[in-house]
Amino acid sequence: MTEERRTCSRAGCRQQASTAIDWRNPRIHTGDRSKTWLACEEHVPFLTDFLRARAFPLQVRPVEPVR
Numbered sequence: 001m002t003e004e005r006r007t008c009s010r011a012g013c014r015q016q017a018s019t020a021i022d023w024r025n026p027r028i029h030t031g032d033r034s035k036t037w038l039a040c041e042e043h044v045p046f047l048t049d050f051l052r053a054r055a056f057p058l059q060v061r062p063v064e065p066v067r
Helices: 041-053
Strands: 019-023 035-039 058-062
Touching: 019 041, 035 041, 041 058
Parallel strands: none
Antiparallel strands: 019 035, 019 058
16 A cells, blocks of 8 residues: 655645644634645744734644545
8 A cells, every 4th residue: 555645835845744723814724724735844933024014924844644
């Protein structure tokens, strides 16, 4: 069986993601709706800093294994 590859959401990055960043823009998303970006180890700080600079609520968690 082939394991699904989850790729980092950073533009141009093709590395495997290890972290999920769940976030929402409170001006356009209700509290029950969020988006998820995936990040490799290198790009977690870049992506979270980008979202925090805009004061978007976010949660950082490990990527769950594919079932």
